[in-house]
Amino acid sequence: MADSIMENRDYTLIIDKSGSMSTPDQPGGQTRWYTAQESTLALARKCEQFDPDGITIYLFSSRFKRYDNVTSDKVGQIFQENDPMGRTDLASVLQDALNNYFQRKSAGQTKPQGETILVITDGEPDDRKAVMRVIVEASRQMDLDEELAISLIQVGNDPTATRFLKILDDELQGAGAKFDIVDTVTLDDMADMTLPEVLLNAIQD
Numbered sequence: 134m135a136d137s138i139m140e141n142r143d144y145t146l147i148i149d150k151s152g153s154m155s156t157p158d159q160p161g162g163q164t165r166w167y168t169a170q171e172s173t174l175a176l177a178r179k180c181e182q183f184d185p186d187g188i189t190i191y192l193f194s195s196r197f198k199r200y201d202n203v204t205s206d207k208v209g210q211i212f213q214e215n216d217p218m219g220r221t222d223l224a225s226v227l228q229d230a231l232n233n234y235f236q237r238k239s240a241g242q243t244k245p246q247g248e249t250i251l252v253i254t255d256g257e258p259d260d261r262k263a264v265m266r267v268i269v270e271a272s273r274q275m276d277l278d279e280e281l282a283i284s285l286i287q288v289g290n291d292p293t294a295t296r297f298l299k300i301l302d303d304e305l306q307g308a309g310a311k312f313d314i315v316d317t318v319t320l321d322d323m324a325d326m327t328l329p330e331v332l333l334n335a336i337q338d
Contacts, residue, residue, distance in 0.1 A: 140183040142246040144336060145230050146176060147223075149254040149288075151194045154217035156255075158289055165288045168328050169253050170212040175329035176251070177205040179336070189230075194219030197226035221256050224263035227283075231271040234281060247280035251335055253328070255289035257297045265301065265308055272310040284335040286318045288328060295319045 154166045163171075173190065180188050187204040191197050192215050200211055230250055237243045258264050268283065275281055285301060287294050298317035306313050318331055326334070 139180070139336065141244045142336075143184075143189070143234075143244050143248040144176070144180050145189040145191070145234075145248065145250045146173060147191045147193060147226055147230060147250060147252040148173065149194070149221060149223075149252075149256070150192045150215055150217045150219070151221045151256060152218050153256050153289070153291075156289065164217075165255050166212070166217050168288060170208065172253065172328040172332050173212075174205055174208045176332045176336070177203060177208055179333055181205060189233075191226050191230060193222060193226040195222055197222070197229065199229065221254065221258045222260075223252070223254065223258035224260050224267050227252070227264060228267045231267065231281075235271075235274055238280075243280075247277075247282075249282045249284065249336055251332060252283065252285045253288055253332075254285065255287065255294060256291050257293040261297055261300075265305065268301070268305060268315060269308055269310045272305070272312045272314050275312055275314070278312045278314070281314055282316065283314055284316045284318065286328070286331055286335065287320055290320050295321070 148169050154169065155164050157164050177188055181204050187202040190200045190203045190211060203211065234243065234248050271281065285298050287298055298319050301315050302317040305315055323331055
């Protein structure tokens with residue numbers, strides 16, 4: 134994706150902070166939470182080259198918290214204030230991020246190229262059907278295919294999470310979505326890429 138598109142697009146990052154995010158994926162290795170922080174920092178640095186206002190970040194488990202205008206110098210503090218615990222209520226946080234987009238759109242406050250929502254998660258959500266319903270309903274409020282993109286990126290190696298992401302990627306239009314707005318990246322898809330590389334790839338794709 135050309136830099137001019139990045140300049141004219143908003144980015145929202147939704148990060149899973151459920152209990153399993155404190156797991157290291159290799160013995161003695163970094164936890165998923167640490168990897169998520171590293172990736173958030175890389176994304177914030179990249180985005181602020183084009184948009185000094187920073188990005189929107191949500192952290193979610195059983196509940197969610199939203200941080201607006203996050204620049205790279207604020208990322209460390211956000212991760213210090215939060216610890217992985219709780220469940221994976223992805224539907225509620227996704228609903229909030231999408232509502233926020235459509236509210237800004239109707240007020241004429243969105244960027245010309247729309248918005249990309251990136252989700253970093255390591256497990257299957259509490260309610261798979263609710264997540265699908267939220268995305269299908271959002272797609273029906275869209276005017277253009279490109280205006281909104283949701284990228285779900287798996288950290289860790291939970292096979293149920295991989296299966297769920299594949300279903301989201303392949304079956305949403307069959308479930309009534311107006312546009313295919315979801316792209317998913319599972320552990321298998323990442324090959325030798327690090328999570329920061331995958332995230333930067335997703336925003337330039």
